[in-house]
Amino acid sequence: MTVETAVPGLGRAERILVVEDDLSLQRTLKRTFEGAGFVVDLQSDAEAALKNVCRATHSAVVLDLTRQKESRKDLCREIRARAPHSRSSF
Numbered sequence: 001m002t003v004e005t006a007v008p009g010l011g012r013a014e015r016i017l018v019v020e021d022d023l024s025l026q027r028t029l030k031r032t033f034e035g036a037g038f039v040v041d042l043q044s045d046a047e048a049a050l051k052n053v054c055r056a057t058h059s060a061v062v063l064d065l066t067r068q069k070e071s072r073k074d075l076c077r078e079i080r081a082r083a084p085h086s087r088s089s090f
Helices: 023-035 046-055 069-082
Strands: 015-019 039-043 060-063 087-089
Touching: 015 023, 015 046, 023 039, 039 046, 046 069, 060 069
Parallel strands: 015 039, 015 060, 060 087
Antiparallel strands: none
16 A cells, blocks of 8 residues: 655655565565655566556666666666666665
8 A cells, every 4th residue: 555645845746666575675665765755666576566667657666686687687677668767776
């Protein structure tokens, strides 16, 4: 469940996609970003993340740093192809 809150000065909530397979870390990131006023979508794997990118507009995508390097690069490449307006972070 996400809570729509406005980011100060923007007048609307910015959406972030977090791709993380550790559920505890997912919850921590969600609380942190929502506390800063963002709407957070959570996904545990690359396939689900790509489907989410196609359904919603994200200001940023945060990826699990421990993903295998090739897997991470492929996912970033695919996200950029499907959602060029999103910024990816590791």
